[in-house]
Amino acid sequence: PVGFSVDMTRMLHADMHFELLGDIPADGHVRSTMRIDGIYDKGSGALIATTTDVVDFESGKLLARLGSGMFVRGEGGFGGQRGPTDGWASPEREPDSILTYETLPEQALIYRLTGDRNPLHSDPEFAVKAGFPAPILHGMATYGFTARALLHAVADSDPSCFGSMYGRFTKPVQLGETLEVQVWKTADGALFRTMDSSGDVVIDRGRMSLRSAR
Template sequence: MTIEMSDLSYLSYVGKTGEATTRSWKSQDSLLYAVAVGAGGGDPARELEFTTENSHVAQRVLPSFVCVAATAPLPDGFSVDMTKMLHAEMSFELFRELEPSGSVVSVAKIDSVYDKGTGALVSFSTEVRDSSTNELVARLGSGMFLRGEGNFGGERGPKDDWQLPARTPDNTVVYKTLREQALIYRLTGDRNPLHSDPAFARSAGFDAPILHGMCTYGFTARGLLHAVAGGDPARFGSMYGRFSKSVTPGETLTIQVWLTEGGAQFRTLDSDGDVVIDRGRVMLR
């Protein structure tokens, strides 16, 4: 069923969990993800530890791959109109480095639904455990913004105290996406036609298919891995970012990084200099 935000019965989903789901991946899945978020772009000899399994370096996994590898279904009965849904925010925290292949059990829970006026923000979290040892591997957090579903009298939600630093960025990372980037990224599992079908994109209010928000997020996480963690996935602890504008495949992404104690603040800009991921934080382990 589709939840109508005008019907207060949707509040009954807060606190409920979805079915525990086992997710497994192989070496080729983590390799594909790396290429899908631009690894090796411009120089195929770089980042071989993320793009090959048989080079002179051992294969490793980009930290943000956990967001793809460990997805879990929401509670039964909870569904939304995909033409109204935008991915609003994403976070993850890793408690250990991911292996090139593995198996986890993920459980998702709806944490809150906030009234943002022009829409509703549905926030949910996912706990990820090793399927063999039950060891906690990661926690994911995500927010869906449902356009036109606000003004139902709910709470606005907490304010974020993030502030843009008053100095120039300590590091800047620039990546060029491909015009076909969304077609590559969809092979990692997100087949939403918003990112591939022009007719569907127009029905959702866009001129053309847009890049997956999680692809932009993955490019950003990859840049932060190199700019903040020295390219070492074992040092990458957590990341949060808020999506503020869609990206068209082929645009250039500029990641501005301000180093902090134990991590960094960041934001990502598009080719026009508009912010596409805002209020970003990354912490090292």
């Protein structure tokens, strides 16, 4: 609507999903179209759920579908629906694989090369206004480290086998943090979660599917 705005200091990436429908060409042009699927009332904030279709510009072929949730703190309590529920449960056994990655103190500045210029990840004053003592790592950078772990642990390091991935961001990651990805293999992929060095979960309710298994 006209006049709609969001205070960026109150907005955090809540969850992310992607589905690959084929191999992504190394070069070319794509067209991305995003739609808002819903705005849900989570009490302490509002969750804005979106879907983005990515198509090949020349052929119109659908290459990927992205789903994202953005949580806006302080905007809940408007009486809306809470949104879909997720029945994910941690397996009652030890992980099949545990992979550990160390991030760099300058990791967020490197990730800015993707085009994500949110000052929460680079501007100390903005970070303080948003309620953090210092800039934090992009959620999608943590998601990328996790995807790399799943690629090697589940998809035999073969990108053509990677089908889809979902995860919910549960805690900000500090710059230079060590990430531990716990993986439980399933018939069609894996369940996973990502921890920080203090043992707190930073990506929860993770699901990954293999393209060859679908």
